Amino acid sequence: MPDTGTTASQLSPEVREALATGRPVVALESTIIAHGLPRPRNLAVAEELEGLVRSGGAVPATVAVLDGRPRVGLDKDELARVARDDSVRKLGHRDLAPAIATGASGATTVSATAFLAARAGIRVFATGGLGGVHRGWAETQDESADLRLLARTRITVVCAGVKSILDVPATLQRLETLGVPLLGYGTDLFPGFYLSSSGEPVDWTVRTPEEVAAVMGAQDALGGPAAAIVVANPVPEADQLDPALHDRVLTEALAACAERGVSGQAVTPFLLDLLMRRTGGASLEANLAAVRGNVRLAARIAVAAARKNGAWAEGARTEGAG
């Protein structure tokens, strides 16, 4: 292969084969595994999420950087390493080059995962909640790199909105300013991550995976600069965190964060962990319910998009190498 001056990601054989034959693939991020969920449950969840993609008829591609090499699709041992190894860092898009150059290992956030997945040719990506504009932005200027990266990356991201620890209206405004299409899935209210609704309206509502695939097709046909499509899929009401408990504990957690001077990359993991402990684990269950729903929906969207592209016929489907 000619040296183009770029570091190619290493695709797992199964993901490579699926992409070459037009089979549906769903990218999964690894920061939620390494830094967003408690051990040892995180590994069980990582495996469960890959299983949900498979039962939806798609191939899972968990993304991470291992020993300085971007990886798209991990085997069982590699997934376990991401879940258990203390030296696994948190890598946003801007951290990729330093991690590669120094041979570091890290879990990828939404920004780094979307970048690597899109570059590998993957069209659909599932996560829990996007990063966004933090409360108190006027003092800290803390806005997740997720937003700007999604504004220039062609990938469809299925999420339960943005994390409710954020300033949700400000984040919605940023998505509008940055030109990122936003679709409510089965709802005209923007989901609230742990909660089914944030109370904020969305302009566009879709109700089936085929409708999402149609938006993807229209965006492709339109051309122009690449942008993501955000599909905001609410956690079912039965699985949401009790809203009163959510509001009370979140206020406490935000105060603790400010008091201890937590900043930068540490803010999101700190808040998610404190919420989990202060809700007796209830926020974790709501988070997991949201992620599971997003992963299932992402698989259905990937299948609908692959069908639409016609390159993939279920009848001709071969079982992958994994």
Ligand code: PSU
């Ligand atoms: N969704 C979850 N849990 C998480 C995250 C998303 O349910 O831990 C992660 C994602 O990787 C997202 C990151 O990109 O949190 C945002 O971190 P920050 O605010 O530092 O950009």
Ligand code: MN
């Ligand atoms: Mn941040």
